[in-house]
Each structure stands twice: as C-alpha cells, then as structure tokens.
Amino acid sequence: MALALLLPPASMAFMDEADREKPKPEFTREGDSIVAKLIPRAKSTSVTINFAVTGGGKLTAVSAFDINKALTPQINIKDFRSELFSVTIEDVALGGDATLTVASAFFTSATCFWIFNEHLPTPWMDSQAENIPLGDKVQKFIIRIKDGGPFDSDGAANGRIILVGGPSDSFWGYVLGTLFIRFFGVFIVLSVLMIGMLISGWIFQKLEKKPEEARPAMPPAEPRPLAQAQPPSRPAPKADEIPPEMAAAIGMVLSLNMSPRSSGKFSQETDFVVPTAWALDGRRQMMADRNMVFNRIKR
Amino acid sequence: MSFEHVLELIKNILITQTGIPNLTGGQGLMLCIGLLFLYLAIAKEYEPLLLLPIGFGIFIVNFPLAPLMGYTEHGNPELIRAFYKYGVEWEIIPCVIFLGLGAMTDFGPLIANPKTLLIGAGAQLGVFITYMGTLFFGFTLKEAASVGIIGGADGPTTIYLTAKLAPHLLGANALAAYSYMAMVPLIQPPIMRWMTTHKQRCIRMRQLREVSAREKLLFPLIACFLIILLIPAVAPLMGMFMFGNLMRESFVVKRLTDTAQNSLMNIVTIFLGLSVGATMQADKFLHWKPMLIFAFGLGDFVICTFGGILTVHIMNLFLKEKMNPLIGSAGVSAVPMCARVSHSEGLKADPENWLLMHAMGPNLAGVIGSAAAAGMFIAMFQ
Numbered sequence: 001m002a003l004a005l006l007l008p009p010a011s012m013a014f015m016d017e018a019d020r021e022k023p024k025p026e027f028t029r030e031g032d033s034i035v036a037k038l039i040p041r042a043k044s045t046s047v048t049i050n051f052a053v054t055g056g057g058k059l060t061a062v063s064a065f066d067i068n069k070a071l072t073p074q075i076n077i078k079d080f081r082s083e084l085f086s087v088t089i090e091d092v093a094l095g096g097d098a099t100l101t102v103a104s105a106f107f108t109s110a111t112c113f114w115i116f117n118e119h120l121p122t123p124w125m126d127s128q129a130e131n132i133p134l135g136d137k138v139q140k141f142i143i144r145i146k147d148g149g150p151f152d153s154d155g156a157a158n159g160r161i162i163l164v165g166g167p168s169d170s171f172w173g174y175v176l177g178t179l180f181i182r183f184f185g186v187f188i189v190l191s192v193l194m195i196g197m198l199i200s201g202w203i204f205q206k207l208e209k210k211p212e213e214a215r216p217a218m219p220p221a222e223p224r225p226l227a228q229a230q231p232p233s234r235p236a237p238k239a240d241e242i243p244p245e246m247a248a249a250i251g252m253v254l255s256l257n258m259s260p261r262s263s264g265k266f267s268q269e270t271d272f273v274v275p276t277a278w279a280l281d282g283r284r285q286m287m288a289d290r291n292m293v294f295n296r297i298k299r
Numbered sequence: 300m301s302f303e304h305v306l307e308l309i310k311n312i313l314i315t316q317t318g319i320p321n322l323t324g325g326q327g328l329m330l331c332i333g334l335l336f337l338y339l340a341i342a343k344e345y346e347p348l349l350l351l352p353i354g355f356g357i358f359i360v361n362f363p364l365a366p367l368m369g370y371t372e373h374g375n376p377e378l379i380r381a382f383y384k385y386g387v388e389w390e391i392i393p394c395v396i397f398l399g400l401g402a403m404t405d406f407g408p409l410i411a412n413p414k415t416l417l418i419g420a421g422a423q424l425g426v427f428i429t430y431m432g433t434l435f436f437g438f439t440l441k442e443a444a445s446v447g448i449i450g451g452a453d454g455p456t457t458i459y460l461t462a463k464l465a466p467h468l469l470g471a472n473a474l475a476a477y478s479y480m481a482m483v484p485l486i487q488p489p490i491m492r493w494m495t496t497h498k499q500r501c502i503r504m505r506q507l508r509e510v511s512a513r514e515k516l517l518f519p520l521i522a523c524f525l526i527i528l529l530i531p532a533v534a535p536l537m538g539m540f541m542f543g544n545l546m547r548e549s550f551v552v553k554r555l556t557d558t559a560q561n562s563l564m565n566i567v568t569i570f571l572g573l574s575v576g577a578t579m580q581a582d583k584f585l586h587w588k589p590m591l592i593f594a595f596g597l598g599d600f601v602i603c604t605f606g607g608i609l610t611v612h613i614m615n616l617f618l619k620e621k622m623n624p625l626i627g628s629a630g631v632s633a634v635p636m637c638a639r640v641s642h643s644e645g646l647k648a649d650p651e652n653w654l655l656m657h658a659m660g661p662n663l664a665g666v667i668g669s670a671a672a673a674g675m676f677i678a679m680f681q
Contacts, residue, residue, distance in 0.1 A: 020467065021439055042440035044463070044680045175434060182675040183427045189529045189671045190420040190664065196525050197413035197518070204514045280651070287653060 023083045025049075025064050034062040040106060041081040047106035049082065049167075054142075056098030057089040057161065065164050070116045074124045078171035082106065084116065087163045092147045095157040100143045107131070107139035107167055115143075115165035119155040127151065127165065141167075252278070321363035325581030333358030333576070336474070345481035349454065349572050353474060356576020368577050383574040387469070392571045393459035394539045399564035400455070400666070401543025402556050404634070406518050408659035411507035414614065415626070419664025421610025422630025423672045425450035425602030429595050430676075436591060441465050444676040446592055449476045450599030451669025452483070452633040458575065459536060460673045464680065470579035471589035475596035480633040486597070487604050487628045487640050494608045495624045500648035502623040504657050512548070519545040526671065532681070533674030540670070604628045607661065622657075629658040632665030 025038035033052035040047060053059040065084040067077055089098050102113065113127045129141040148157025153164045242250075255278060314320050336354030340347040360367050360379065367379045376384050386392035409415060430447030438446065441464040448460045449472055457476040461469045479486065519541035527534045546556045578584075607630030615621045625645050629637040638658035645654035 021441070042680060044441075044677075175431060175440070178679055179427050179431060182672070182679060183423070185530075185675050186423050186668060186671045187417070187420045189526060190416040190668060192529060193522060193525050193667070194413045194416040196521055197410060197416070200517065200521055201410065201413065201514065204511060205508075208511060283653070287655065 023064075023081075025083075025085075027062055032059065034059060036062060036064075036085065038082060040083075041078075043081075047082070047104060049085075049102060049104040049106065051085070051087060052101045052103075053089055054099045054101055056096055057092035059087070059100075060090045061088040062086070065116075065166075067166075070118070070123070070164065072123060074122065075114070075168075076171060079168045080114075080166050081169065082167055084164060084166040087161075087165075089145070089161040089163070090159065092159050092161055094159050095147050098145050098147070098161055100145060100163065101140055102129075102143065102167070103134065103138055103140035104167075105137045105139075107141070108169065109133065109139065110173070111139065111167050111169050113141045113143060113165055114168045115151050115163060117150060117153045117155070117164070119153065120150060125150065316364070318363040318365070323363070323581060325585050326361045326363060329361040329579065329581045329584060330358060332579075333361065336576075339478075339481075346477045348568055349473075349477045350481070352569055352572020353470075353477070353576035356573040357470075357579045358576075360577040360580050368580065379573055379577040382570045383577060386567070386570050387458065387462050387574050388466070390459060390462060390535060392567045392574070393455040393462070394535045395563065395567045396455040396571065397536050398539040398543040399559045399567070400634075401519070401540040401545075402547045402559035403564075404540075404544055404547070404663060404666075405659075406515060406544065406663055407510040408507060408656050409663040410510045410514055410518055412657070412660045414618075414622075415630075415660035416664045416667070417614060418607050418610050418627055418630040418661035419632070419666075419668035420630075420671075421613075421627070422603045422607035422632075422661070422665050423451060423668050424606025424609075425599045425604075426669070426672050428602050429599040432598070433591075433595055438588065439465075441680060442468055442588070444679070445472055446595050447599065448472075448669065448673055448676065449479070449592070449596045450603040450631070451665070451672055452476065452480050452600065452603070452631045452637070453666060453669040454480065456536060456669050456673045458571065460676060463677060466578075467583060468588065468592065470575055470584055471592040472596075473575040474579070475593050478593075479596050479600050480636065483600070483631070483633050483636045484640050486600050487631070487637065488644055490601060490604045491608065491625055491628050491641075491644050494605065494612075497648055499624050500645060501652060502621050503649070503652055504623055504626075504654070505620060507656060507660075512550075516545070516548045519548065522667070526667065530671055530674035530678065532677040533670050536670050536673070537667075540666070600631065603631045607631060607665075623652070623654055626654060626658040626661050629660075629662040630665045630668065632662060632669050634662050634666060635659065637665070638662040 021041045023038040023040055025036040028035050028037070030050075033050050036049045036051070037046055038049075039045065051059060051062045063086050065086040067080055067084050070084060071077060087100060089100065092098050109131060111131060113129045113131075115125055115127050116123055117125070127141070127143050129143040132140045132142065134140050143151070143163070145151045145161050145163055147159060147161050148155070151163055151165075152161045154160065154162045255276065333354050333356075336350050336357065339345040340350035340354055356379065359365065366377045368383070369377050369380060371377060375381075426447045428447075429450055430443045433443040433446045434440070445457075445461040445465040445468055448457050451457065454473065454476055458469065458473050461472045465472075523538060523541045526537050543556075543559050546552050546559060579589075604627075608624050608627035610630065611622050611624040611627035615624070623645060625641045625648075629641045631637050638655055638661075641658035642653070642655040645652045
C-alpha cells in the first residue's frame with residue numbers, strides 16, 4: 001500500500017493482475033462433434049475436449065464462456081481449470097431431451113461437470129453426469145438435458161438448448177494430493193540413488209580389496225646380526241653446538257614418541273586418539289587451508 | 300522558422316527523445332532499488348557475483364525510453380532482451396551454469412556417505428510447504444511452484460523453473476533466492492541451536508571412507524541414469540551438472556574443465572545477472588506479488604533448514620552410529636555456505652569436532668534434491 005502512494009495514478013493500471021493463465025480455447029468441427037483445444041490453468045501443454053450430441057438434437061456451436069460473468073460465492077473459480085463452455089444444441093423436440101457427451105483425457109474419475117443457469121435461484125448445479133472411462137486415460141461425461149429444463153440456460157422449451165458449464169476438479173484436493181506425491185517422490189528418487197550408490201560403493205570397495213589381498217605378504221624382517229660395535233665416527237655434539245632446526249626436529253620426535261597415540265592410550269569416550277596440541281595446531285592449519293579453497297569456489 | 304516553432308521543436312525533442320519528462324515515480328523507485336542491491340553486493344559483499352549484475356540490470360532498464368528490453372522496428376530483440384531471450388527463455392544459461400557447477404564439484408563426501416541423500420530430500424520440505432502457503436495468497440499453481448523452489452537455495456534451478464512456469468516473477472524470485480543465500484549464516488544458526496541440544500551438537504562422526512577415482516568417475520553416469528529415468532523433466536539440469544562432473548573426474552579434458560569452471564561460468568553469470576535484473580522493470584515488479592515473494596522466500600529457507608535437521612533426527616532413531624544433526628541444515632543447497640555454517644556451529648559446541656566434510660555430503664545432496672523437486676514441479680504441469 002505504501003508503494004501505491006508513491007506511484008503516480010497512471011502507473012496504477014499496471015497494478016491490476018493480468019490473468020496470464022486464462023485458457024483461450026480454439027474450436028474446430030470434426031464431423032458431428034466439435035473439439036476445443038486449450039491450455040488449461042496450471043498446465044503447460046494443451047488438451048482437447050470433444051463435444052458431441054448422441055441423441056435428441058444437433059450440436060450447432062460450442063464457444064468459450066467467461067467464468068467471471070458467472071462468478072458467485074457458490075463456486076471457487078480455481079476448481080474450473082478449463083473455464084466454461086457455452087454449448088448450443090438445436091433441432092430438439094419441444095420440451096424433449098438431448099444427450100450431450102463431453103470427453104477428454106484431461107478429465108479424471110473425480111471430475112464433475114457443473115452447469116450454470118442464471119435464471120435459477122441457485123445458478124450453479126452439479127450435472128450428476130455419468131463419468132465413464134473410455135480407455136487410454138479418456139473420461140466421458142454423458143449429460144441428459146431437457147429443453148426448457150434446469151440445465152437449459154435460455155429457460156424456454158423452444159427446441160433449442162443452450163448449456164453453460166464446465167468440468168470441475170477440487171482445487172485443494174489436487175494441491176494436497178500432488179503435494180504429498182511430489183514431496184515423497186523426491187524422497188523416493190533420492191532413496192533409489194542412495195541404494196544405487198551403496199551398491200556401487202560396496203562393489204568398488206570389494207574390487208579394491210582384492211588387489212590388496214592378492215599382494216603377497218611381506219616376509220618377516222630377518223633379525224639383523226649383531227653388528228660389531230662401531231667406533232663413533234665423530235664425538236656426540238654438545239648442547240650448545242646443536243643448531244636450532246635440529247633441536248626442533250629432535251623435540252618433535254620426542255613429542256611424537258611420548259604422545260598417547262604412540263603409547264596406545266585412547267580416550268575412554270571415543271575410539272579416537274586424543275591429539276596433542278601440536279597435532280591440533282596442524283589440523284587447524286589444514287582446515288584453514290581447506291576453507292581457503294571453499295572461499296575460492298564461493299568467489 | 301518562427302521562435303514558437305523552434306520552441307515547439309525543442310519541446311518535442313525533450314518529450315520524445317529524452318528521458319527526463321518520461322521518468323515515472325515507479326522507475327525512480329526501481330533505480331533506488333537497483334542502487335541498493337549494488338550497495339549490498341559491493342559494500343557488504345552479499346553474493347556479489349550475481350547481485351552486482353542483477354543490481355545493475357535493475358538500474359539500467361528503469362531509465363525511460365532506453366532501448367534495452369524491447370524489440371526493434373524489424374522485430375529483433377534489443378540488447379538485454381536478446382540476452383534474456385536466447386539465454387533465459389531458451390533455458391540455456393541455467394543449464395550451462397549447472398555444467399560449470401558440476402565441473403567444480405567434488406562428490407567424494409556424498410559418495411562416501413550416501414545416506415546423506417535423504418537429508419537433501421528432507422531439506423526440500425520448505426519448498427512444498429511454501430508452495431501450499433502461497434496458494435492461500437492468491438498465487439496461481441505455477442507461480443506457487445516457482446516461489447516454492449526458492450527454498451531449495453539453488454539459483455540456477457530457481458531461474459530455470461521460474462522462467463518455465465512464471466517468467467513474470469523471474470526477477471523477484473532470483474533476487475530473493477540470491478539475497479537469502481547470502482544471508483544463510485544469519486538465518487540458519489538460530490534454527491540449528493533451537494532444534495538441537497548441546498550433546499547432539501557434540502556428536503562426532505566417523506571419518507569418511509576413501510573414495511576412489513573410479514567411483515567418482517562412475518558416479519555422474521550412475522546418478523544421471525537413475526535420476527533421469529525417474530524424472531525425465533530434470534534431464535537438462537541434471538544432465539549438464541553430471542556432464543560437468545564427468546569432465547572433471549575423467550582428468551583427460553583438463554582444458555575443458557578449466558573453461559567450464561572459470562571462463563564459461565563467468566561469461567554466463569554476467570549475462571544471467573543482467574538478464575534477470577532487467578526483468579525488473581517498474582511496471583512489472585512493483586506489484587504485491589514480488590513483495591510477498593521476499594517474505595515467502597525467508598519462510599522457505601527457515602522451513603527447509605528445519606526439514607533438514609528434522610530428517611537427521613528421524614534417521615538417528617534408526618542408525619547405530621548417530622549423525623550430528625547440525626549437518627542437516629547443510630541440506631539447503633547453498634554450496635558450500637551451508638556446510639561451512641554447520642562446521643562453524645559444530646566447532647562452537649566442540650572445538651575438536653570437524654564437520655565440514657561430513658556436511659558437504661548433504662550440501663551436495665541438496666543440489667540434487669532441489670533439482671529433483673524442480674523436475675517434479677515441471678512434470679506436474681505437463
């Protein structure tokens with residue numbers, strides 16, 4: 001709302017929500033039937049809906065009917081993903097019946113066909129049409145309409161039926177259903193990948209173990225014969241003659257020799273060896289170097 | 300020519316050929332927003348690789364009469380429209396970025412501990428909850444899916460899915476995704492501390508086994524085979540990701556790997572950032588939906604972090620060797636930021652507990668998980 005105050009009035013027109021997903025059906029006649037081709041809401045590919053009259057009249061026209069003209073609190077526009085159609089059937093016996101069939105692979109067994117008649121006190125009604133599976137994922141509605149009856153929106157028994165309606169699927173049912181399926185689908189996909197990796201990891205570890213086992217075992221080292229005492233080649237250096245680098249190296253060796261790792265002591269709580277301060281310092285240095293690599297990747 | 304004539308001419312020139320009289324308040328506001336993101340990128344270093352080109356894209360397209368995002372008289376796209384059309388609309392740039400990411404990625408930690416793939420799946424919880432939540436606010440199904448994927452914390456995946464399902468929200472979604480990715484060190488730690496006890500944060504994990512070069516070489520092929528077989532819709536993203544990784548692990552195309560990691564990534568990042576920023580023109584961006592997206596994006600990240608840690612807690616009920624639940628937050632696939640956050644939180648609890656490589660497993664799993672979630676959404680609308 002604060003933004004609206006900042007904008008000049010001309011720009012306010014752009015604040016209206018464009019109905020980008022409004023289906024725009026195209027109709028073609030195929031013999032006695034009329035086929036509507038459209039991209040329904042929440043789909044990226046087109047579907048076809050086939051309208052035909054199987055008895056009692058002749059299908060003359062099918063056109064799109066803007067659902068905004070039929071909106072009432074009784075319905076949820078989101079349930080009508082393919083919007084509404086206006087179907088005109090002529091040559092019907094006065095007050096007689098006609099049978100309209102509506103078939104599409106877009107329908108499911110849970111789809112209903114709702115009809116709108118503005119002349120009625122309750123304009124919207126479920127047609128209670130039979131929903132028959134035809135195979136190949138196609139479902140067909142069979143709707144029986146009486147000329148001048150509640151489904152005839154011109155309201156008169158005049159030999160002409162105008163039916164306004166469309167297929168309806170529960171929006172929230174669809175959302176919740178797909179939500180669970182898709183979320184657990186991600187788990188299933190990654191679980192399959194995990195199993196694949198566990199199996200391949202096991203195979204690779206086995207393959208790599210075999211060459212190691214095939215290598216002949218090293219013969220035990222022969223005890224060295226007692227060497228004759230060799231006279232020292234030079235006298236041992238005195239403390240103040242030892243260079244600093246050598247002293248550091250000697251100190252390191254002594255530290256390693258005296259550390260718990262070398263003496264076989266282990267922490268009571270874990271299987272890990274308690275590291276010395278020197279080892280900890282080395283690890284910190286190593287991890288800092290690794291973090292630099294990650295920093296490089298990040299940059 | 301009279302004086303009035305000349306004045307009339309000057310007035311026409313000013314109105315039709317200069318931007319000043321045509322500048323609207325909305326454009327002024329967007330210029331400021333562009334400058335804000337440039338500030339965040341340069342001064343605060345919030346994901347500068349992307350926020351700088353995005354910020355500049357916002358800045359430059361919100362000048363009136365600038366021939367950047369339209370079409371010429373001959374029907375050819377203008378400069379940034381061409382980048383957008385051939386890079387983003389044709390879904391090339393996000394896939395090429397994934398190629399570069401794959402060339403940079405070492406899957407060793409994930410291969411050594413494949414159980415962490417489940418953490419990557421659990422961390423997609425926020426994606427689906429946000430998807431549902433946005434529907435209550437009047438977003439369409441496609442828009443809701445494109446907003447939900449923000450929580451996957453994967454920029455190219457967000458851009459790929461949004462360009463496919465709701466291109467008018469591309470700017471807002473990309474901006475939200477990259478902004479929150481930069482703020483992961485601020486967003487995640489409180490949730491991690493809230494969801495774990497000190498004792499759990501101190502859990503030490505066994506060192507990962509060594510992964511041979513052969514395993515790393517075959518991993519992209521195995522992963523491609525399984526994932527694309529199950530979700531064909533994700534083939535462009537996953538295929539390029541694994542191709543990049545295969546090049547890296549083969550060690551026989553070092554030149555190509557170097558190019559993919561460096562020059563190619565840099566080139567497409569420039570074009571991507573500019574194109575995404577350029578979609579945020581005042582008349583398209585100043586709407587309640589982009590504003591809400593920022594709020595949802597934050598919630599998305601929070602719930603994804605929650606989902607990852609919760610998954611580790613659930614797995615620990617069945618595992619003999621417990622996993623440190625801090626690595627659960629790394630299932631949010633901001634690589635390697637989330638792994639570093641897990642590592643630093645682990646160090647705070649126990650200065651000798653090195654979690655970085657353990658956390659990389661779920662971090663990489665999150666990339667695969669978010670791509671899988673995007674593939675699920677694409678398949679849903681086909």
